Amino acid sequence: MIIYFSDIVTRxxxxxxxxxxxxxxxxxxxxxxxxxxxxxxxxxxxxLSIRDEKNGIYIDxxxxxxxxxxxxxxxxxxxxxxxxxxxxxIQRNNPSFIVFSTTHIAMLGQLNQLKTIKGTCxxxxxxxxxxxxxxxxxxxxxxGNESNPSLEKIISIKPTAIIYSGFSAEFSxxxxxxxxxxxxxxxxxxxxxxxLGKAEWILFFGYLTGTEEAAKKHLEIxxxxxxxxxxxxxxxxxxPVVLSGSKMGDFWYAxxxxxxxxxxxxxxxxxxxxxxxxxxxxxxxxxEKILVDAxxxxxxxxxxxPSYELVKMSNPxxxxxxxxxxxxxxxxxxxxxxxxxxxxxxxxxxxxxxxxIFHPIELxxxxxxxxxxLD
Amino acid sequence: MMIVHVLSGQISLNFSDxxxxxxxxxxxxxxxIIFFEFRIPRMTMSILSGSALAVSGMLMxxxxxxxxxGPYVLGINSGASLIVALTLLTGIPFFTSDFGLISGAxxxxxxxxxxxxxxxxxxxxxxxxxxxxxxxxxxxxxxxxTLESMSAAEQLKSFTFWSFGSLQQTTLNQLPLIITGxxxxxxxxxxxxxxxxxxxxxxxxxxxxxxxxxSFRIWIIAITALLTGTITAFCGPIAFVGLAIPNLxxxxxxxxxxxxxxxxxxxxGGIFMLTCDTIIQLVExxxxxxxxxxxxxxxxxxxxxxxxxxLI
Numbered sequence: 272m273i274i275y276f277s278d279i280v281t282r283x284x285x286x287x288x289x290x291x292x293x294x295x296x297x298x299x300x301x302x303x304x305x306x307x308x309x310x311x312x313x314x315x316x317x318x319l320s321i322r323d324e325k326n327g328i329y330i331d332x333x334x335x336x337x338x339x340x341x342x343x344x345x346x347x348x349x350x351x352x353x354x355x356x357x358x359x360x361i362q363r364n365n366p367s368f369i370v371f372s373t374t375h376i377a378m379l380g381q382l383n384q385l386k387t388i389k390g391t392c393x394x395x396x397x398x399x400x401x402x403x404x405x406x407x408x409x410x411x412x413x414x415g416n417e418s419n420p421s422l423e424k425i426i427s428i429k430p431t432a433i434i435y436s437g438f439s440a441e442f443s444x445x446x447x448x449x450x451x452x453x454x455x456x457x458x459x460x461x462x463x464x465x466x467l468g469k470a471e472w473i474l475f476f477g478y479l480t481g482t483e484e485a486a487k488k489h490l491e492i493x494x495x496x497x498x499x500x501x502x503x504x505x506x507x508x509x510x511p512v513v514l515s516g517s518k519m520g521d522f523w524y525a526x527x528x529x530x531x532x533x534x535x536x537x538x539x540x541x542x543x544x545x546x547x548x549x550x551x552x553x554x555x556x557x558x559e560k561i562l563v564d565a566x567x568x569x570x571x572x573x574x575x576x577p578s579y580e581l582v583k584m585s586n587p588x589x590x591x592x593x594x595x596x597x598x599x600x601x602x603x604x605x606x607x608x609x610x611x612x613x614x615x616x617x618x619x620x621x622x623x624x625x626x627x628i629f630h631p632i633e634l635x636x637x638x639x640x641x642x643x644x645l646d
Numbered sequence: 647m648m649i650v651h652v653l654s655g656q657i658s659l660n661f662s663d664x665x666x667x668x669x670x671x672x673x674x675x676x677x678x679i680i681f682f683e684f685r686i687p688r689m690t691m692s693i694l695s696g697s698a699l700a701v702s703g704m705l706m707x708x709x710x711x712x713x714x715x716g717p718y719v720l721g722i723n724s725g726a727s728l729i730v731a732l733t734l735l736t737g738i739p740f741f742t743s744d745f746g747l748i749s750g751a752x753x754x755x756x757x758x759x760x761x762x763x764x765x766x767x768x769x770x771x772x773x774x775x776x777x778x779x780x781x782x783x784x785x786x787x788x789x790x791x792t793l794e795s796m797s798a799a800e801q802l803k804s805f806t807f808w809s810f811g812s813l814q815q816t817t818l819n820q821l822p823l824i825i826t827g828x829x830x831x832x833x834x835x836x837x838x839x840x841x842x843x844x845x846x847x848x849x850x851x852x853x854x855x856x857x858x859x860x861s862f863r864i865w866i867i868a869i870t871a872l873l874t875g876t877i878t879a880f881c882g883p884i885a886f887v888g889l890a891i892p893n894l895x896x897x898x899x900x901x902x903x904x905x906x907x908x909x910x911x912x913x914x915g916g917i918f919m920l921t922c923d924t925i926i927q928l929v930e931x932x933x934x935x936x937x938x939x940x941x942x943x944x945x946x947x948x949x950x951x952x953x954x955x956x957l958i
Contacts, residue, residue, distance in 0.1 A: 395798070520807035521814050522934055557930050558814070559680050560656040566676055575800075585804070587817045591679050 312487075315468035318459040319475055326352050328478050330361075334437070335462040342457055346478060359454060363481050366431040371417040373612040374460055375434050376402055378473045381489055381616050382482040389428045392417055398608040422447055432456050432479070464531050464551040466538075466618030467494055473616055489616070496619040497538075504540030504630055511569035511629045513541040514561070514594060517576075518586040522555040532573070535618070539625035544568060558588055565592055570599050570628060577604035578646040601628050603641040610641040647920050651692065652685045654927040659685070683818055690821055691813045692923045693916035695881050698828050698873040700895070700915025701835050703888030704907055708842050709866045710766065710775060713896075713952060716889035717755075717874040720775075721782030723888075725758025726751040726878035727809070731790045734805045735797045751879035755871035758782060763867050811882040811938030813923055820880065827876035832912065834869040838862070839904040846902045884919075884938055886945020891915045893952050 312321045322329040327347045334340035345358035354360045369390035370376060376399050379385055385401055390412040397403050405411040412428060414420040417435055422444050425433065430453060435442050437457030442448070445455050460472035470493050477486025513536050516525035526532035527550035528543075536543040544564050548554055556564075565571075571594035576582045579600070582589050589595050603610035614621050620640040627639060653659055657680055667678040703716040710720075717723045729750040765778050794802055816824065835842075841862050844852040849859055877884065895910040896902075922944070926935050 519803065520810050520934075520936070521812050555934055557656045559684050562680060562684075563657050563676050587815075587820075588683060591683060 696915035696919030700891035720779035729754030752875035810936030
């Protein structure tokens, strides 16, 4: 095959015109670039990033288990502003939400924004009296559970956004809701491994409702108290050995060494038996291994039952564990709803409880916020 | 096999631990506790569950003259599961005790065994009877699913884990009760071995040999309910053992004499479950393998093999 020079020139001309066209097309489009200068408001949260910029607020939520999956939301600061590419706009004029976790209720409650909640789920797990009463009065819709909410009920509410826990990748009715213009936002506060990272999700609700200053103020107080408590037990020679978790089926599920509970134990001056293990989830061990590893355990935290009798009923072999025999087992089960709802926004309360349990000289056990010794 | 099972697990025990546990038991010695309170009950339950379910399957297969019959297929297991589901998912206090759980599972097994027995009086076709058994299982499954959908997360979790099956829940103190229940069932099966042999020849021949068919059927159902109910109450549902082991025993022993078949089922059922649980113990450090899933993984292909063998 013979290629003539004139052919090459003609082809090069075509390529040139193609590049020229693309350049003009790109230059003429009104794309809004995400600012390079960032003012990140979160420090401990791994899955939430909020940047308060001049043109608006950028909310980036990372999926904990899917590396490349990100959810991007934008709140305009002025009505003429443009929404950046890949971002979904959230309107915050007169916002209303359907929230699918009690931690969301607590965060909105802390910001005096309970009035924005129009729907929720699992009413038997809610601690806040106002929400319970509103569900009874039918002012708030109870959707039962997150996995299969009624689409018709959602449409009748027409919320600004649905905030869900993100147990699965997408909200179950996501496609239908997108067509109707209802935004779904995953909330991965429950996946945060640092107690203060979990608490930082209040900023997300703050920005959604325009109460970011109140959220920042709350967070400042929480961080200050948490770090003060942490400092108070640093350097203590007596670090009690702690066992945590409970048996389900044939295995004992204990928090891994980089998990939320392991961080709390570390900060509360305890020597958690699986502190050196990897991972932020749970470890599954045989009960024989637990018996050997917890041979020197002083305390057992979170057996999941409110009394020794119930622990023994669900796991008869628990009686061989030293903390069980010595009656040094603590749990939050006196009011589990209170713990699950409030512990995320008040990690300093959880911390205070644990310090009171592990180091009774530093704090008195009589005023525990969530925990209690089993009955 | 028993020694291999006792020595397997995440915590390694050696012979000296076992000898010292027998000679001078120390309640504070972790290895002694593991041997007596964990390994011995687990090993005993492996043997008892395998033997009891295999004998139940043998009784059902002879009663219905069908190699594909078994407590699981005929809905007896499902009956026991239903009552346990009712207790765990509704939280009725009486049934949460050992006695309550075993009596509930027994009642469920007996009730659904009687239902299948009632149908057997009127339906001669074994295929139709098996289909009715499967329909009962599906019906019970639907009730359990409905109960699950209405239950709180904690109760649902308890029942889900129970449905995985477990040989580790039993304590040393519970063993005498379970051994007694199984022993009565095995003894009853032994006493019924002659009528069972006669039943192989068909109902008409059995009648001519002086067997009272109606009372014989009631006894078979009662013994099956006792064995299946006891094991289901303490170990949860364990699938396919009752179906596959009696067939395997017949293939190995090549006899229809129920005295030998009974002994064969006791032996092979026990060895099968001991082997399954030893494998589970060996893979424990790497992943969770529920006993009910594992027996199904092995049992289901074996049942397909039996069906294909009969067709070919």
